[in-house]
Amino acid sequence: MRIGLSRGRHPEESRMTQLFKGLERIEEARERLTGRSFMAGVFAGAPDFSLLLTPEEPPEQKAAWEEFRPRLESFLTTQVDPDEIERTARIPDSVIKGLFALGAFAMKIPKEYGGLGLSYSYYGRALVLIAGWSNILALTVAVPQSIGIAMPLLLFGSEEQRRRYLPIVAREAVSAFALTEPMTGSDAANIRTEAVLDAGGSAFIVNGEKLWCTNGPIARYVTLIARVPAKREQRGGQSVWVPVPEGKEADDSVPTALILDMTTPGVVVRQRCQFEGCRGIENAYMTFSDVRIPAENLIGEVGRGLRYALTILNVGRAVSIPAICLGMAKQAWLPTLDRANSRVTFQKPLGERQTQRMRVGRMAAQLLAMEALASAVWSMADQHRYDVRIEAAIAKIFCSEQTIRFLKDAQTLFGGMGYETADSKRVRGEPAFGIEQLVRDAEMYRIGEGATDILRPFVAREGLNLHLERARNYFDEKVTGLRRVAEVWRLVRFYVPWYLRQWRRRPWPSGSVFQHAKVRPRLAFVERASRRLARATFYAMMRHGPALRDDQGRQNRIEEVGEDLLVIATTALYAEAQERTTGHAEAWDLADEIFRETKPRVARQTRELMWNRDRPVTDVGAKAVDGTYAFLSDGIIPRTLQDYRSPEKRPLRPEKQAI
Known part of the structure; x- marks a missing residue:
């Protein structure tokens, strides 16, 4: 053959x-697959459908959820104004403190460390509930529990680290995750921030920068992924990375996970980034100048930071992003049906027209499919005997892409009212439902925690x-x-x-x-x-x-x-x-x-x-990238990307460069 x-x-x-x-x-x-995987079986031509069956939740989990859910609902409806968050681009401090008091920042932290100890399934349902009220609030709550310091410490940290930090992040301190850098984006393997062990071996000295760190401006602690100069050594029959003081005679500089206290001298939040949507999130561009991180703040082993990062990102992909997307879609569902039934054009409600019935029918099916897929992946994650990395990536891709499609369909049905802001409609006494805000916000979930165009090759690699x-x-x-x-x-x-x-x-x-x-x-x-x-x-x-x-x-x-x-x-x-x-x-x-x-x-x-x-279309794209179709800019004043920089930051054109 x-x-x-x-x-x-x-x-x-x-x-x-x-x-x-x-x-x-x-x-x-x-990591190679370490447990059973439904999708690995699909790609091998042998799906095991029994892996998709959802077992009953333990009674204690159900009881914990039934006690927590009404308190969370009451808090959202009485203490959280989503329109204020959108208008001011801030989540009030009182809301953050109230969520800590509820235990909303500790849903996934075990009870022994001060958390609620909810399963992935109930954690997902809680995020759906919050996102159905304010997706910005859901994201702020999800980040510390998905990719902040809680999950890395639970999976890879020492018991001493868990007992020291988890009660704090459960009840009083926001945490975040710092991986992305300006020059890397989704290319997480090529980070440049460096953490060098000092001469005495007591601390890592960090220099570098991180971009798009969600919760960064309000975080007390951050999971920092940085490169540590290290040497290969044989210990206990295994090859391990050992950090070398001052980086001398290092074999390589390897990605490593560290706990960073944001109050440490040398940490500077340079910018609170602003985006098309998600106006209320706190997102940082930060720099590090000779920042000292105690050696005991090393998470797990040197050189395994990228592996840890890819592992904890599975939580966001499997639970957080699908749940937030599902909550956003559910938030738009009833207002869309109201619009279809109440908006009359040419003597007919929109809901009686075939085009709109087809649109709403697709939306209903999408909503069920998102909930079905998300619930199945959460259940598999809860059983702790499956490797759900492929399913997590697919859940993230499917729910983020379908939510964008769902919300765009809802906006189309709203027509001009779907393009106008909630505050603008409120002035005239119109229902102030912000479908345009949801449309703007949804794009972030396609990009964050692994963009679709990055995750598809990742899934194919497993296939x-x-x-x-x-x-x-x-x-x-x-x-x-x-x-x-x-x-x-x-x-x-x-x-x-x-x-x-x-x-x-x-x-x-x-x-x-x-x-x-x-x-x-x-x-x-x-x-x-x-x-x-x-x-x-x-x-x-x-x-x-x-x-x-x-x-x-x-x-x-x-x-x-x-x-x-x-x-x-x-x-x-x-x-x-x-x-x-x-x-x-x-x-x-x-x-x-x-x-x-x-x-x-x-x-x-x-x-x-x-x-x-x-x-053929690939060849056309290659020619376009090479500038073959320059005539397509004829008729306007052409500007390249560099022309949009401020004048003092523009690079000199070749003819103006000094000789």
């Missing part, structure tokens, strides 16, 4: 074990993992002669039976839910489509081999097919649960719509893994 390309290879195909150009260090930091790991030696140009023959034979022995299995239907899972008249055909489609996806991915590997490293069109299709299959499966199971537990059989109307919309897209995207028309 021929796998890959012929021996005549293009120079671009060196280092073939790396699929995605420019992401090598992130690939090194990536290709079976083949990449298996064919690693074959793609290594150093493997020649008899070793290459042996490698080809090894691959043939694996892939012949593997390929034949992709044409056979898997045994059907036991359990009454899988025999449901509507669940079974949808999951059967997912199972068949999963095997087709596995075959198509294999074909693409055979045909394109290492060239897939730069083929983001195919990478995106792998992710999008996997995303659609996960949505179909979770939506069907969610509709069955709604019918069985609450009597809402009408949930199937929405699940059916999701299936109708998604099924043909799965077939098309799978087919296009082999044959597509990406090349």
Whole structure:
């Protein structure tokens, strides 16, 4: 069986074990799957649907939630004015203090450290509730518990660190996460901020800068990811990084996680960043000049900071972002229905027109799908025996993208009223619902904690993992002669039976839910489509081999097919649960719509893994980037990006540079 390309290879195909150009260090930091994963099974052509079943919440968790929820609802409705937050671009101190008193900043912190100890599922529901009132407030509450110091310490910190810091961040001190830098953006592996161990080994001296640190201006503590000069040493039979005083004779400068007290001399918040939306968030550009961080503030091990960062970001992707997006969509749902029923044009309510009924029908189905997917991922995370990194990334992609689509549809239905601000409408006595604010705010959730265009290749990398790991030696140009023959034979022995299995239907899972008249055909489609996806991915590997490293069109299709299959499966199971537990059989109307919309897209995207028309538009884009179509700026006064800098910061044009 021929796998890959012929021996005549293009120079671009060196280092073939790396699929995605420019992401090598992130690939090194990536942990291999350590638990069961539904999506890993989907990409391998063998989905295990039992992983999607939602077990009953423990009674103590339900009791804790039932005690907390009404107090949170009361606080939101009596103490929080979302319009004031939008108008002033600030969350009042009284609101922050009130949330601390409620325990809202300690939902995920165990009770032994002063928190509420809620499960991921109830934490997600709390964020939905808060975001349904004010998504800015939900984000402010979520950051400390998802990526502030609480989660890093719970996962990787020492017991001494947990007992010292967790009670403080549970009840009085906001925390944040500092990873992104001006020159890196989503390229987290190339951070430049450095933390050098001092001569005495008692403290790290930090110099550098961080950008877009949510909660930074109001945070007391920050999880700081910085580079530490270190040497490789063998300890206990393992190779570990050890920081070297003053950076002398370091083998490398490796990403490391540290607890930073923002009151430390040398920490300066240079700017509170302003954005298109999310006006109330506190977001910092900060610099560090000879900042001393005690050595005992090291989180975990030196050199594992990027790995820790990628791990804790899963919490935001799996729970926080999907929950906030779901809350925002739910916030717009009833006002949109009111608009459809009350707005009369040409003697008819909008809700009686086919175009608007189709629009509202899509919105209803999207809302159910978001809730189904988010709930399933939260439940998997709660069981602590699954590796949900792929599901977390897909939940973040799906919920953020669908929320933007949902809110834009709502804004379209509102017409001119959807473009006008809430305060402006209030002057005339109109309902002051700020759909335009929600539309502006939603874009941030597509970008934050892993932009869609970054997460799709990440998911595709996991989808290709079976083949990449298996064919690693074959793609290594150093493997020649008899070793290459042996490698080809090894691959043939694996892939012949593997390929034949992709044409056979898997045994059907036991359990009454899988025999449901509507669940079974949808999951059967997912199972068949999963095997087709596995075959198509294999074909693409055979045909394109290492060239897939730069083929983001195919990478995106792998992710999008996997995303659609996960949505179909979770939506069907969610509709069955709604019918069985609450009597809402009408949930199937929405699940059916999701299936109708998604099924043909799965077939098309799978087919296009082999044959597509990406090349022509890619070539046009390459020419555009190179300036081929300069005439497109004719008719205006052309300005480049540099022309928008303040005059004193503009670089000299070549003809004006000093000789």
